[in-house]
Amino acid sequence: MYKSTxxxxxxxAFVKYWGKIDHEINLPANGSISMNLSGxxxxxxxxxxxxxxxxxxxxxxxxxAASPAFTARVSKHLDKMRQMANLYxxxxxxxxxxxxxxxxFASSASGMAxxxxxxxxxxxxxxxxxxxxxxARSASGSACRSIPAGFAEWKAGNSHETSYAAQxxxxxxxxxxxxxxxxxxxxxxxxxxxxxxxVEQSLFWDARLESVPKRLDTVRAAILNxxxxxxxxxxxxxxxxxxxxxxxxxxxxxxxxxxxxxxxxPDTLELIMAVQNxxxxxxxxxxxxxxxxxxxxICPAEHRDSVVQAVKSLEQNRADRQWSIIVSEPAGGAxxx
Ligand code: PMV
Numbered sequence: 001m002y003k004s005t006x007x008x009x010x011x012x013a014f015v016k017y018w019g020k021i022d023h024e025i026n027l028p029a030n031g032s033i034s035m036n037l038s039g040x041x042x043x044x045x046x047x048x049x050x051x052x053x054x055x056x057x058x059x060x061x062x063x064x065a066a067s068p069a070f071t072a073r074v075s076k077h078l079d080k081m082r083q084m085a086n087l088y089x090x091x092x093x094x095x096x097x098x099x100x101x102x103x104x105f106a107s108s109a110s111g112m113a114x115x116x117x118x119x120x121x122x123x124x125x126x127x128x129x130x131x132x133x134x135x136a137r138s139a140s141g142s143a144c145r146s147i148p149a150g151f152a153e154w155k156a157g158n159s160h161e162t163s164y165a166a167q168x169x170x171x172x173x174x175x176x177x178x179x180x181x182x183x184x185x186x187x188x189x190x191x192x193x194x195x196x197x198x199v200e201q202s203l204f205w206d207a208r209l210e211s212v213p214k215r216l217d218t219v220r221a222a223i224l225n226x227x228x229x230x231x232x233x234x235x236x237x238x239x240x241x242x243x244x245x246x247x248x249x250x251x252x253x254x255x256x257x258x259x260x261x262x263x264x265x266p267d268t269l270e271l272i273m274a275v276q277n278x279x280x281x282x283x284x285x286x287x288x289x290x291x292x293x294x295x296x297x298i299c300p301a302e303h304r305d306s307v308v309q310a311v312k313s314l315e316q317n318r319a320d321r322q323w324s325i326i327v328s329e330p331a332g333g334a335x336x337x
């Protein structure tokens with residue numbers, strides 16, 4: 001029977017993937033470093049059978065039929081596996097996330113990593129972790145970092161075969177937490193694909209590219225040495241650097257002329273400023289942000305409750321706020337169930 005179920009966690013980048021040298025197969029402009037998030041898991045079942053007329057994709061715990069666009073994206077990825085196995089059977093795919101779609105987690109990272117592992121296992125292909133990471137990357141760049149367990153580094157490479165993620169340290173290496181503050185559940189307005197395509201519009205792009213290799217060295221060493229202060233300062237500066245590129249990526253691709261892309265909302269900025277105050281009050285917490293308004297607060301595990309408390313007090317400053325908090329510890333890699 002050609003059927004398998006796999007799970008994978010989304011990941012949070014401390015050094016960001018922002019900008020590509022190949023948009024078709026997702027070759028990044030620079031390397032990146034991330035941690036898998038226990039609070040953001042995708043579970044996916046893939047079954048291939050002659051009995052199915054065409055690929056079908058169902059999402060969520062209530063198995064809703066997926067949109068034609070998402071189904072096409074899944075089919076395109078399954079085609080690569082069918083070609084590898086030389087077995088051209090239609091598939092039925094059921095996939096569900098443990099987290100809300102619009103919460104600011106890269107659902108394509110956990111989703112494409114779980115689809116990759118379930119698909120190849122269902123087809124009886126025996127791939128190494130590196131090969132799985134390469135395959136996942138070709139579907140969604142950041143998905144390659146959800147294959148290894150714990151902390152991962154994506155070596156940028158310069159070809160399909162040389163661009164993949166490998167484990168930097170296992171999940172139990174370091175007890176740090178991500179307290180994700182979801183300030184809005186609205187549908188994301190600007191895709192990360194557009195952001196990746198516009199980086200060269202930024203006046204600061206060359207400067208960012210030049211700075212990343214040193215930052216990768218610093219963040220890698222800080223993780224391996226469990227040096228929280230160095231780690232925190234780098235990851236926060238890095239997130240702001242990525243957003244500075246976005247905010248200065250002028251374009252006409254959005255309706256009308258835009259001087260740049262703003263992924264932040266007013267609440268995002270309020271949290272950024274609050275974190276600076278919490279640190280001056282002695283709380284060890286730093287922040288990072290992906291291509292959306294969710295603020296990810298990183299702290300040592302023993303300070304998690306104080307961070308959650310600080311966020312709740314800030315939320316209650318205004319009656320109209322409806323934030324959600326999703327707490328994650330370092331999680332395992334993509335695996336079959
Ligand atoms: O994998 P994509 O195309 O959604 O790009 C992810 C981009 C960021 O989340 C902003 C950064 C990263 O390294 O994950």
